[in-house]
Amino acid sequence: MEDLKTRALRYHEEGRPGKVSVVPSKPCATADDLSLAYTPGVAQAVLAIDNNKDDAYRYTSKGNLVAVISNGTAILGLGDRGALASKPVMEGKGVLFKRFADIDVFDIEVNEKDPDKFIDIVAAISPTFGGINLEDIKGPECFYIENELKKRCDIPVFHDDQHGTAIIASAALINGAEIVGKKLEDMKVVFSGAGAAGCSCAKMFLSMGIKKENLIMTDIDGVIYKGRPGLNPVHESLAADTPFRTLKEAIVGADVFMGVSAKGVLKPEMLQSMAKDPIVFAMANPDPEITYEEAKSVRNDVIMGTGRSDYPNQINNILGFPFIFRGALDVRATEITENMKKAAALALARLTKEAVPEEVKKAYGGQDFSFGRNYIVPKPFDPRVIEWEAVAVAKAAVEDGVALSPITDWDGYRETLKKRMRAYWN
DSSP states (O other), rough: OOOOOHHHHHHHHSSSSSSSSOOOOOOSSHHHHHHHHTTTTHHHHHHHHOOOOOHHHHHGGGGGEEEEHHHHSSTTTTTOTTTTGGGHHHHHHHHHHHHHHEEEEEEEEOOOOOHHHHHHHHHHHHOOOOEEEESSOOTTTTHHHHHHHHHHOOOOOEHHHHHHHHHHHHHHHHHHHHHTTHHHHHHHHEEOOOOOHHHHHHHHHHHHHHHHGEEEEEEEEEOBBBTTTTTTTTHHHHHHHOOOHHHHHTTTTTTTOOOOOOOTTTTHHHTTTTSOOEEEEEEOOSSOOOOOHHHHHOTTTOOEEEEOOOOOOOEEEEEHHHHHHHHHHHTTTTSOOOHHHHHHHHHHHHTTTSSHHHHHHHHTTTTTOBBBBBBSSTTTOOTTTHHHHHHHHHHHHHHHTTTTSOOOOHHHHHHHHHHHHHHOOO
């Protein structure tokens, strides 16, 4: 069998290079079509929008168009490879947006590392879009960039590396805790990795019920403790009041390990020192902090999740961003609030407890899924995810008062989502 590199490069090269294209949504086959699509007819749409900016949602693709934007400073686990090298990933996000939520995407690679200049560029092009998905931007700049763009834009701005991971991991945490019979407020959580994903996961875990005194963050230099020199403001807010200085010390008696760091960081003896029924989310890709096989050989009571699709409990952002934006766009949300993120996590947690349809089992080679240690989050190819998660997000937007086009018929909206996606699932 050919190696992954050969297969992947051929996939991206064959036929038309790349993974996305622009397809017209209206006919342009006759002279009359042309007169409507462009001059002179297009002037009518221009004048309508000039008179009422909201008409952009009636006469252009803005309401179903998301910008996936990166400067390439933190591409996957590959580091800073530059804006151009980030394009395959951004195109890939576009494929997933379309495949799982029927959202159109322009991927935009910005050759600018200065955070303020980057912010100016993105803010200047934001009128084109209904939402902005920031991607693969290194920390701590990513926190500043997202916060400033949220202030300057009247559409949702969402840094997926932060919030996508946090939402899916929170759903998994809720279900994992229920399975082992532990309360979130009683659980000790230790993080390995304090970048964008790690910090966002920590904040969301706290919002879900984990107590601040029971959470310890570590990075390449050890425990992030109060008073440690050189901490940025985000790390200072998460610093622990603890005598521990190493991951090995901090993890003793922990109920949860959350890894967003590097291959092999969680040693077998560290896992052995954790509490009964430990929950381990080893999210480093492609090689986790501890392999599934190694973890199971050390502790048969472990609940294990990774970012990989070849092991149980794949905690992957694909369960988040397409459906979150679908719900946000459909009510014309002006932002994605904390309540909307929490609603997404809770919806995923609840869906996992539902009986899994045969069509989902077939997509995974006939595997039988039921709520338990090896099934704590839904599968990406479960067509029910959009109706559960997008509806929950849209409802939360309405509740928070950030929806400019509130939905009132939720059953009707749910059916609309099913019909919209039927072509992709059949």
